[in-house]
Amino acid sequence: MKAPTTPLRTLLRKPIPHPYQFLPAVTIATSISHSHNATFSVLNRPPPNYPGHVPLTRLERAALALGSGILSLRDPHRGDLIAALGEATATPYFIHRLHRAMLSSLTGRRILRDRPRITSQSLNLPYLRSLPTNTVGGTYVAWLDREGVSPDTRADVRYIDDEECAYVMQRYRESHDFYHALTGLPIVREGEVALKAFEFANTLLPMTGLSLLAVGTMKPVERARFWYVYGPWAVKNGLKSQEVINIYWEEEMETDVQELRDRLGIEQPPDLRDIRKREREEKRRAKERANGNPAAPAVA
């Protein structure tokens, strides 16, 4: 620890030197967290606040946000870039707002206290498969199977300075698949964008809002569907439902999924995968009719 550089006369005047004069150097009773953007030189990077933490200067944070933003827009499959974008833009304010939302709720506080992690190990998938299909757990595994994905271990948060806010970001990231299951939205670009819009209205995290720029990269028919169906649904439901970050998923596995939706105030949007399937079939039939060859095999 660095010696406090307080003026000597202050030390002489009072038995205890003025606390704020050596704020950066003093070790306080509890953990110091650089909740405000720390100012330091890249040559003198402070020690991490939690394992895996990378303290960034403001400039580095801005560069990270810009770089990851542009690259992830070009390649939406780069989950690592989207994660970095989420962390780089979460401060100031936004992650603290979500943190406060959790601290105001009894369940949110229990989550913060227990700090459960959702990984492929922590979830007992065989047990979830044994649950009825109308339960949250049953719906979740059905969604996993339908989408052909697994609850992969999500990347650890690294760029958020406050260790508790870092967990909030981690929890949001790991709950993302449950939001998919709850709304039934698929992982195709159109479904992701609709869910991000819902998340933006609900969590206000800037990354979810920035993801909406991907609307510009969608096909015209998808874009129209976003503006007329899924966008309005997302805004309405995201705003009127309770904070979805405060759901203790691990404890809700046996809950009836419709009961949970009703409790939160979420209505299920139209099944996007069905719509897309019908659309593809109509297109195919139209094509066949145009070709005058009804016996041709399915295109896709």
Added chain:
Amino acid sequence: MELLLLPGRQVRRPALKLCRTGSLRVSARIRRAYSSKPQPDIYDVVCVGGGPAGLSLLTALRANSATAGLRVALVEAQDLNKTRSWTLPPDRFSNRCSSLTPSSARFLDKIGAWSHVKQERVQPYQEMQVWDGVTDARIEFDWAQGATGSTIAYMTENLNLTSGLLSRLDELGGTTIFNAAKVENITLGEDTEDLDLSQWPIVHLSGGKQLAARLLVGADGANSPVRTFAEIKSRGWDYNRHGVVATLQLEDHGWGGDAMKIAYQRFLPTGPIAMLPMPGKFSTLVWSTTPSNAVLLKSLPAKDFIALVNAAFRLRTVDLDFMHTMTSGQDDELAWRLQHTSFVAEAIPQTVVGVQEGTIASFPLKMRHADTYIGERVALIGDAAHTTHPLAGQGLNLGQADVESLAKTIEYSVLHGQDLGTRMSLEGYNSERYTKNHVFLGVVDKLHKLYSFENGPLVPLRSLGLNAVNAMRPLKNFLMDQAAGKGVKLF
């Protein structure tokens, strides 16, 4: 005794003038019909209320050679013998304490009462830390480097002050004290053959005793019967907040030790919480909060109450709000939240480790200001004239300033041969105190409102303002001089 003869003569004069109109005989006959009624005792000053304001006024009058000849009486509803015999072991402190500014202390010293206050139970403090619970913007009041450790104020138990004042008043003697006496009624007197008391207030005590007052002083608190009698309206509003008080024990003697005591106040959206130093490891708590929170605080077991007080100086408002919804377990919740909350330990009071049994109490907070402090033969002082939010800790000091001013006004009347009870004679007191108190009450009221916002545009603005004042040493010194009653006198 000369003065005692005066009232009859003086009052008689206008009555005689009236009689010249020819109504003399008629009214004389009517008067005779009542002559069997008990005659009131006549006093120059009758003070209703034996709190700090009333006792200070009588002591000031008795201690001044110019006014020592006045015939004065004190009417107090409570038993003053309890105050006289008030004593507590050195490690116990009463929960009702006040911060006396150096100017109040100087006044008490001038009237000889300060030495009667148990000095070992008085705690001067030299530094004040005030911060915003939402943004952590902070202002530190400490004397500039080089200045000899000056006292900002003296923390005194109200009972220590009143018992000291009473002891000084007993030493001076000459005050007729109606102890444990209930005021049944206050009326105007009658115009009898000997005396015309029709413009004089008569205080009727339970038991039939009547006191006629050349000047009736209302030092009888916020619901002043004297004020009601004088038909002076008192205006203002309730804050819908309660002040929770308690005597706390800290882990140690404070960050500055016994030589450098610090007062702390944190502005929470529900109201400010203040911890003020008492001798040794003790501190007194004044926590302005919502009535429902006050009910909860009073119902909690000691360990959870202590946890909530420690939390209120350390945790975020969101944690505090949540902990106020819990009916128990605040202790455990605080231990968890402290691991995730950053603060500078030396910038906040030391950890509370105990609360003295039976000291947790609460009272409603109000802002009231009487339309005027004076009427014909009536003057109001202290809480009878004004009540304020305790966030500035100035309620008692405003009362002391009233007393000093009224005593000076009475002295002037006596020295100049005026009737000390007339509105004309009292005008000086009203004009000296009313505006100052009004401005003060208004500023405190606005501060309360300013800090009740949890978010919105005023939150960064108030923090900017606080930080700016904190950075401006000359302005800060000026404010501290004002608080200490030094320099140019504004308040």
